[in-house]
Amino acid sequence: MEFGWINLFGGIIVLLMLIPNIVYALKNREERNLCTNRVMNVVEQAGRYGCIVWMWLPLLVWKFGFRSASEMLLYFLGNGVLLVAYWLVFARYMRKKTAKRALVLAILPACIFLLSGLLLRHWLLVGFGLLFAVGHIYVTTINAKGEARTK
Numbered sequence: 001m002e003f004g005w006i007n008l009f010g011g012i013i014v015l016l017m018l019i020p021n022i023v024y025a026l027k028n029r030e031e032r033n034l035c036t037n038r039v040m041n042v043v044e045q046a047g048r049y050g051c052i053v054w055m056w057l058p059l060l061v062w063k064f065g066f067r068s069a070s071e072m073l074l075y076f077l078g079n080g081v082l083l084v085a086y087w088l089v090f091a092r093y094m095r096k097k098t099a100k101r102a103l104v105l106a107i108l109p110a111c112i113f114l115l116s117g118l119l120l121r122h123w124l125l126v127g128f129g130l131l132f133a134v135g136h137i138y139v140t141t142i143n144a145k146g147e148a149r150t151k
Contacts, residue, residue, distance in 0.1 A: 009076075010116060011056035016083055017109055020090040027094075034146035035139040044139045047132025051113040054125035066119065075119045082112045099144035106140035107133075 035041055066072040086108040093101040110133035117125030 007056045007058060007120075013079055013083065013112060013116070014052050014055045017086060017112065020087060020094075024090070024094065033139065033143065035142040037138070037142070040135050040138045040142075042135075043131050044135025047128050047130070047135050050128030051109075051125060051132050054122060054128055055113065055116060058120070058122060059124070071119050075116065078115050078119075079112055082108055082115070086112075099141075102140050102144045103137070106136045110136060 033041065066075065086105070089101055089104050089108065093105060110129060113125060113129035113132060117123070117127075117129050
């Protein structure tokens with residue numbers, strides 16, 4: 001299976017990841033980023049927005065698709081399982097914030113971006129996925145430690 005100039009499935013995955021984040025942001029408007037490391041904040045944001053774009057836009061990819069049916073199956077099943085896990089952990093996190101849940105919520109989207117990038121051989125997505133993983137896990141860890149201190 002090959003995609004055209006846009007990956008509708010990647011776009012849907014991004015939208016499904018954004019929904020709980022938007023709900024969380026609306027319910028927790030007073031929450032602030034406690035990470036003061038500017039470099040890691042920039043790395044996280046560059047990775048985040050790069051992944052959001054590259055998930056659905058295959059720029060600089062020679063052939064945007066899968067080499068086999070098993071890769072396509074792994075793409076859909078893997079991302080489906082990771083998305084369901086993300087939503088379930090997010091639901092639990094909304095009820096009770098813990099550092100462990102926050103860390104899982106930082107790791108799962110990075111896994112989605114990396115799985116997608118690797119299976120589609122979209123190396124820009126892989127690169128931005130790695131940036132996002134490093135930055136998001138770091139910032140999340142700092143924020144979780146800071147929240148634990150303020151309680």
